[in-house]
Amino acid sequence: MSPHIRDDKARRIPAPEGAERVAEARSVLVVGGGIAGLSAATGLAERGVDVTVVEPEQQLGGRVRSWRVDGAAGPVTMSRGFHAFFRQYYNLRALLGRIPSSEPLRAVPDYPLRSSDGLADSFARIPRTPPWSFIGFVLQSPSFRLRDLPGVDLDTALSLLDVDFPDTFRRHDGQSAQEFLDRLGFPERARHLALEVFARSFFANPTDFSAGEMLAMFHTYFLGSSEGLLFDTASDDFDTALWKPLGDYLSGLGVRRLRTRVESLAMKSGGATARMEDGTAHEYDAVVLAAGPGETRRLGSEATGVDDSPWTERMSSIRQAPPFAVWRLWMDRKVNASRPAFLGTAGFGPLDNVSVLERFEEGAARWSESHGGSVVELHAYALDEPVNRESLQRRLRDELARVYPETRLSGVLEDHLLIERDCPLVGLEPWDERPSVTTPHPGLVLAGDTIRCEYPVALMERAATTGWQAANELLRQWSVRGHELRTPPLTSRHAYPRALRTLLGAGERWRHPTRAGRVHHR
Incomplete structure (x- = not known):
């Protein structure tokens, strides 16, 4: 699946020029198996670099992973929630284009927004x-x-x-x-x-x-x-539709994976030493730090051999957003057939959106057909701390009944509530003081939605874009051709606003x- 670009004003970012593959053996450690790490690993491995990805979770995908759970509803999957793959996500779609599948994404026909005052937008x-x-x-x-x-x-x-x-x-x-x-x-x-x-x-x-x-x-x-x-979403759970086939593609390129955690990084002239949680140490020519905001802050601020105090202080000041909740419910009856796949809400207490998974996810559709129920997912963002799980669940269930009244009578065969606080906060600090892809040490580059990007991209697309940029920066140093990027226009489409x-x-x-x-x- 190659990215289909319909906007004739989308900006092309040329790739660094150089040889097609590295002339001598190069090894890179990619810390994190999420979108940023997978983009960086792909960009490097396709140019002959020896890549090792460290990811402690069993599945790839980072904060967009999914996993199997067994319970009263049978073998089902859980994730950190619905994700929208917008058509402007050119660099993420370029990554997904490596998946040997006809169509890992499925179009969502509308993105309705509903307010508690009765107004609705489409x-x-x-x-x-x-x-x-x-x-x-x-x-x-x-x-x-x-x-x-x-x-x-x-x-x-x-x-x-x-x-x-x-x-x-x-x-x-x-x-x-x-x-x-x-x-x-x-x-x-x-x-x-x-x-x-x-x-x-x-x-x-x-x-x-x-x-x-x-x-x-x-x-x-x-x-x-x-x-x-409008946007697309994964046609099945994230692991089945996206990350397992992409992981197989990377394995075919020789990418190795370690299911462990990096305890520390020691940067030195011409390379780096990474110490793992089991006490072993490994040598690499370079490191791509593409973990979540917490791990990026810890490993970056504590890395030795980076002699730049202001940079270290910037790394230690990386902030995380407030907690969010994802509550997935396997219900004993279906919601009305007219319900959209995804509904944004406003004014319904802590409820920010509702997804009906059988509308787009193949595994959920099979479960719905065999059990006669719906798989409904509720999101609540920017929660106040401390979060009371029981109180939150009561409020979310009440608000769901206001939005979709037929669910008031639905029984729940199984449910899983996930409360996390591990997303970056894009706050009010000066833009130039946010960490960028390059660092004071040429062998250490950063990637992820935590990282500053000069293009108007965010969330999953920022993770993918900075992952490709991190790979390009190392390839540039080694005189190897990088990967072309795309971005929405960097300026207004017309001159009249400024005039x-x-x-x-x-x-x-x-x-x-x-x-x-x-x-x-x-």
């Missing part, structure tokens, strides 16, 4: 190309109404269109998503769309989520790309915010 029938996508959404949406537009601040609204990455990230240093929307003057109904979908999809509270990152998401998914807001802002003087106020009494931007 993205199924709006045009894909800006500005018609925005105009079409306003014309059909009960959340955005034409009569609301005079109340929107024009300067701030135009800044949604007048983007230039990565400078747009920098211009919003210190500003939260909520502050931006306060100044924008969104009608209260529309704030749910912006806050719940974009901020909470990062597992963050809007008060603690970067405005620059939110603008990047508006640009990538809505205002700057013609790929649209209009210049005409109104808004652009000058934006670039010098203290003139308007704002001190939280650069």
Whole structure:
């Protein structure tokens, strides 16, 4: 499955030039078997590098893995929740293109959003190309109404269109998503769309989520790309559809895997020593640190041989988002046939979205057919600590009954509740101070959705993009050809937003915010 790029303005990032394969033996340790680590391992192994992936979990996929559980409902699978593979995820789709399968993804026909005040939005029938996508959404949406537009601040609204990455990230240093929307003057109904979908999809509270990152998401998914807001999801559980076949592909390239944990990294001239939890030590020419935020912070900040105190401090300051919950329920009766595969919710207590797995996952569909029930998954993001499991479950079940009333009478044959706190927080710290792919030591590179990226990408696509970038950086050092990348447009699709802002003087106020009494931007 190769990435199908429909947007003629998508940016091509050329690969580093060089030989087709390494001229001498090179060994690389990839710490982490998630999307970032798998992208880096693929990029290196395809150029003849000897790659070892360290991943303590039995399955690959990192925070997008799935695993088997046995219980009252029989042998079923569990995961950390539904994931949307947007059409703009060019570099992730390039990775999945290595899977020897006809179609590991399945299209989801709509992405409806429902608010507790009775309003509902849909993205199924709006045009894909800006500005018609925005105009079409306003014309059909009960959340955005034409009569609301005079109340929107024009300067701030135009800044949604007048983007230039990565400078747009920098211009919003210190500003939260909520502050931006306060100044924008969104009608209260529309704030749910912006806050719940974009901020909470990062597992963050809007008060603690970067405005620059939110603008990047508006640009990538809505205002700057013609790929649209619809997406695909895995056609079966993640391990079956994606990571096991990709793991087989990597094994065919000679990639080895160690099911262990890296205790420490010692960087030195020309290589690195990695000590594992069993006490053994292994030598490598380079290391790709592609673990989750906690392990990246620990291994990076404690690595020896990296003589750069400011960098070490930046690594030690990596933050994690608040806890989130995924509750999967195997119910004894089906939900109504009209229910979508995925529904985003706002104003329903802790409930952020509902998935009906048999709508898209083959294993869940077989279970539903044989048991006459539905597999329903509930997500709750940015939870307050400490999390009371029993109280959370009661509230989620009550809110599910408000959203899908037929579930009030459903019995539960089996359920699994997962509460985790291991996702990165894209906060208000200066963009330039976030860790990037390169480090002060040439033999150590970073990858993952924790890592800063100059392109308007996030979540799984940031993990894949930085994984490819990490591989490219090492290949560049060894004079080997890297891998071409793609990204949504880095600037606005049209010149009129900047021209209009210049005409109104808004652009000058934006670039010098203290003139308007704002001190939280650069």
